[in-house]
Amino acid sequence: MKNYIKANEWNIIEEGFDPHLNKISESIFSIGNGRMGQRANFEETFSGETLQGNYIAGVYYPDKTRVGWWKNGYPEYFAKVLNAANWIGLKIKIDHEILDLNTCTVTHFKRVLNMQEGYLERSFIAKLTSGKQLQVHAKRFYSIVDDEAGALQYSIKALNFAGTIQITSFTDGDIQNQDANYDEKFWNEVSGAVSDNIAFLTLQTKKTFFEVCTATQVFIQKNNKPVAIKPASTHREKFVSHLAVTDVVAGDSIVLHKYAVQVSSENHPKDKLQHISEQLLHKIVAKGFNNMLEEQAAAWAAKWETSDIVIKGDVKAQQAIRFNIFQLNQTYTGKDARLNIGPKGFTGEKYGGSTYWDTEAYCVPFYLSTSAQEVTRNLLIYRYKQLDKAIENAQKLGFTDGAALFPMVTMNGEECHNEWEITFEEIHRNGAIAYAIYNYIRYTGDADYLAEYGLEVLIGIARFWKQRVNWSAAKNAYVMLGVTGPNEYENNINNNWYTNTIATWCLKYAIEAATYVKDNQPHVYQKLVQKLQLDEFAEFSSWNAIVKGMYYPASTELGVFLQQDGYLDKEQTLVSELASEHLPLNQKWSWDRILRSCFIKQADVLQGLYFFEDDYDKDTLRRNFDFYEPRTVHESSLSPCIHSILAARLGNQERAYQFYLRTARLDLDDYNNDTEDGLHITSMAGTWMSVVEGFAGMRVRDNQLKFSPFLPDSWESFSFTINFRVYVLNIKIGHEQIIISNKSAEAITIKVFDKDYTIAAETVIYIVHKEKIVNIVA
Structure with missing residues (x-):
């Protein structure tokens, strides 16, 4: 059992970087929006142990079954949800050194999954072998408002050096599922295009012929002024990228914003994927990173309610x-x-x-x-x-x-x-x-x-x-x-x-x-x-x-x-x-x-x-x-x-x-x-x-909600909200009383410890000592 996640009511927090725990953290800090999702891989190069993972719902590959001998009725394949194109990729080069947390000295490392507002952020200070130090802060999310889109912000501050920083922002579709039965790669390239600060990469799955277009747009500023971005001079199959080069001195800050959309033929015509991705990309870029993040927080607030x-x-x-x-x-x-x-x-x-x-x-x-x-x-x-x-x-x-x-x-x-x-x-x-x-x-x-x-x-x-x-x-x-x-x-x-x-x-x-x-x-x-x-x-x-x-x-x-x-x-x-x-x-x-x-x-x-x-x-x-x-x-x-x-x-x-x-x-x-x-x-x-059916003892019997709650000794109270038919109830279990709020427009009758209680619309009742209502408050 590991015990390195810091206790916090709304955040999952990792402090200090241990490369031996990295794959565990990549799982724990994953993000998604129901349409797609992603492990908490680093944006920058990482040569240590990692499982790069970006997944699109509904897109799969029928990987040939691997068995020693065949039996009648055996399925011919095992369906794999595919590791799709990695759109978050950044290669950061400081003069002749690549930023890689596996090869440099890492201090002040902190990774936070903000569950209340639905985003992942990470910060650290890296000391390269040359002694150059830089401070990085990254934040990204998959939008649940625009559920085919995601965005990231990546900030770099030069702490003690003057030199040249080269940033390659890329989408890499030349990836492989770790669980591939025969070490096969499951994607073929349909098309790739790079112009100005926009890149498109369309891939097609083998056998099932799903197509996914990943489109990105990148903006970079140094000290709040735009940095020139150009299509990378090199191009290879299933890979598109942009390049930015700028000189820095100690104290300079570079901020990169990268917007991405991933649209699939499950939801759109194949011949229109790039056009649709371009339209959606334009929409989210017009919103801007901060506005998208505010929308994300509001949408998550509704879910938490x-x-x-x-x-x-x-x-x-x-x-x-x-x-x-x-x-x-x-x-x-x-x-x-x-x-x-x-x-x-x-x-x-x-x-x-x-x-x-x-x-x-x-x-x-x-x-x-x-x-x-x-x-x-x-x-x-x-x-x-x-x-x-x-x-x-x-x-x-x-x-x-x-x-x-x-x-x-x-x-x-x-x-x-x-x-x-x-x-x-x-x-x-x-x-x-x-x-x-x-x-x-x-x-x-x-x-x-x-x-x-x-x-x-x-x-x-x-x-x-x-x-x-x-x-x-x-x-x-x-x-x-x-x-x-x-x-x-x-x-x-x-x-x-x-x-x-x-x-x-x-x-x-x-x-x-x-x-x-x-x-x-x-x-x-x-x-x-x-x-x-x-x-x-x-x-x-x-x-x-x-x-x-x-x-x-x-x-x-x-x-x-x-x-x-x-x-x-x-x-x-x-x-x-x-x-x-x-x-x-x-x-x-x-x-x-x-x-x-x-x-x-x-x-x-x-x-x-x-x-x-x-x-x-x-x-x-x-x-x-x-x-x-x-x-x-x-x-x-x-x-x-x-x-x-x-x-x-x-x-x-x-x-x-x-x-x-x-x-x-x-x-x-x-x-x-x-x-x-x-x-x-x-x-x-x-x-x-375990909480709702166990500790609260909630059941549905004869078209009626029933509760038989208890409170764990180490808790002061617990509460939750239930949607039941046309009703919305909030139930709070304390050591001395049970508080039930009927947030509905109609009265409801429920059982608590086998006794009936009728709760009027928009009314709160208090049940004390598991026996009686001592007060009713509108």
């Missing part, structure tokens, strides 16, 4: 939750239903940056409560639009008649994950997508979604489960063989309790949804029956038979659900009994040893108890939690949040807080020694869940 969690009394906890919320908001905005949330967002290349089940299981609750309803609706529509591909994916594995298997990893709906135990067996992902539809309708009340989109998806998923189970004469029950549950430290197992449970839930919900649409929109329902060739009686009867006849492994002796058949055959060792040198298992043990152990990567049975907690009493929850948590190594970033929420539900406040700390500062403190690969964006939503 609906999504902020305010924690009093614990600066590190406050910093952590805001960091997680900040990264979620700059990864996905919901403006474009073609986009989704990759596990690394715009911060790295691991996992291909594609869509996983994390979106439905972990991110949906965050966006439901903090954004407009359309944002989550777009996340669901994303899957609906890929239903045909999900049916094709199932067909490749031998399923028929409209059965749909949504992919484990995808960019366009096709499965592109190539580990057999995941691709073929981690089929519980289907259940998470169905659950997200249910969760969305439960939260928003938008039952029309079923008729418009949801029912068709649910029927495809139900048809898959129907064909995936088989009847066991030995058990006199339906069984599910050869699966991988959420615990990926178990592969090719039989009767994973969570998978069996969510499969039968999906079958029940599909029937309920069909009945609702049939009763409320019969014309739509009849069209769907014809389109899907749905035999209601036969199919629903077979689904009901599986619901009633499914086998669920359990231990009557222990009073717990068994993760899968044979789980108790394993040696039952607890994590607390492992010596520290064995952890993390995935870095210290062979895969064979892990698979034979009882150790659990993340919530599995407990994932099901989180989704369906209302179906089980507290004693059942407690017995399973007390059995499985001590066997869980939490080596998935998705694990601590589920355990935190369940611990809170069981009244174990200390454990709930411990799990929260682990998930909240997972990346900031580099708990798993993997932050350098990129941030764990989807698990950041779990941090929000």
